[in-house]
Amino acid sequence: MPQREYSTVTADSALEDDCRQLIRLAVREDLDRGLDWTTVCLIDEDIRGECLVVSRQPGICAGLVTVPWIIDEMNADLQATAEITDGDALPVGEPILSLSGNARDLLTCERLILNLLSRLCGVATLTSRFVAAIAGTGARLYDTRKTTPGWRRLEKYAVNRGGGHNHRSGLYDGFLIKDNHLALGQLAPSTAVERSRHWAGSVSDLARLPEIVEVEVDSLDQFAEVLPSGPDIVLVDNFSLPDLRTAVAMRNEIAPDVELESSGNVTLETIGEIATTGVERISSGALTHQAVWLDLGMDWTVGSGRVS
Numbered sequence: 001m002p003q004r005e006y007s008t009v010t011a012d013s014a015l016e017d018d019c020r021q022l023i024r025l026a027v028r029e030d031l032d033r034g035l036d037w038t039t040v041c042l043i044d045e046d047i048r049g050e051c052l053v054v055s056r057q058p059g060i061c062a063g064l065v066t067v068p069w070i071i072d073e074m075n076a077d078l079q080a081t082a083e084i085t086d087g088d089a090l091p092v093g094e095p096i097l098s099l100s101g102n103a104r105d106l107l108t109c110e111r112l113i114l115n116l117l118s119r120l121c122g123v124a125t126l127t128s129r130f131v132a133a134i135a136g137t138g139a140r141l142y143d144t145r146k147t148t149p150g151w152r153r154l155e156k157y158a159v160n161r162g163g164g165h166n167h168r169s170g171l172y173d174g175f176l177i178k179d180n181h182l183a184l185g186q187l188a189p190s191t192a193v194e195r196s197r198h199w200a201g202s203v204s205d206l207a208r209l210p211e212i213v214e215v216e217v218d219s220l221d222q223f224a225e226v227l228p229s230g231p232d233i234v235l236v237d238n239f240s241l242p243d244l245r246t247a248v249a250m251r252n253e254i255a256p257d258v259e260l261e262s263s264g265n266v267t268l269e270t271i272g273e274i275a276t277t278g279v280e281r282i283s284s285g286a287l288t289h290q291a292v293w294l295d296l297g298m299d300w301t302v303g304s305g306r307v308s
Helices: 013-031 037-042 064-073 103-133 152-161 179-185 189-202 220-229 241-254 271-275
Strands: 047-055 078-082 095-102 140-142 175-177 213-217 233-237 259-263 281-283 296-300
Touching: 013 064, 013 103, 013 152, 037 103, 047 103, 064 078, 064 095, 064 103, 078 103, 095 103, 103 140, 103 152, 103 271, 103 296, 175 189, 179 189, 189 213, 189 220, 213 220, 220 233, 220 241, 233 241, 241 259, 241 271, 271 281
Parallel strands: 140 281, 175 213, 213 233, 233 259, 259 281
Antiparallel strands: 047 095, 047 296, 078 095
16 A cells, blocks of 8 residues: 655754744844843842743643643753643643743743744634544545744644644655646646656665655546556645536546545635535645734742742
8 A cells, every 4th residue: 555644743853943934033033142131230140039930711722741841942951841742732821831030031932932822822713623523424634834934844744732643744745736736847637646656666866756646637527647657645626516526436446556645725614514525635825824823921930939
């Protein structure tokens, strides 16, 4: 059986490297090459503090794995304890993260920690709502490359924590034959699939060749033409519900091993009906480009402000 799943984004060294680069940029935004002058002016350097990060609204947690990287990159004298785990439901008003240490460092790190967590929790939360909308149908939810530049791995990690699946991480991660490839190359979808299969089997000087061949079609005529060529996945773009059902029936008869992925105008309002057509996969850029930040806050605990 061919490999049909792209790599899953986890809290690995690649995610850490991307995150650390973003943290450095964020530090530059807040401090440039200076200091947090308000905090240095008003807070003695030996004051210690304790605070809790809490959620003001329900959702799904994502991003706690990044907090130690933030503390390290900012060279902060802080200790962090995660009270829940990425992927858990957020308890409204209850702590998800405890922070203690130098009060100056707590104040200087506060906004960066909250910004990163709020964004990733927002993506995970929206993803979980999409997943709930197709529960019991057998369809799987996938993200896209419609991500914030530089944040792709982080946002895809959040999608995964929200219960979704990761589509390809980049152009290197699979053959995905789009309509522009077909138009510019003046190729029939089946020809493009066959060329990709042949090319992948004949080129041996690349370190890693992708295993998945996926092709996009935007009409039933194109779908019928490409199906016998044996792609791993056919991306049926902007198909109506009747056309999706027709495509599923054709696939079941002609090439039952091919998976179908529906995309285009996939929203919380439309995804449930799409999932009932029999497609195995549904991809939506909305998971990342429509996600709203979750409202998180940092509350100081009683006794903060003590001199160590």
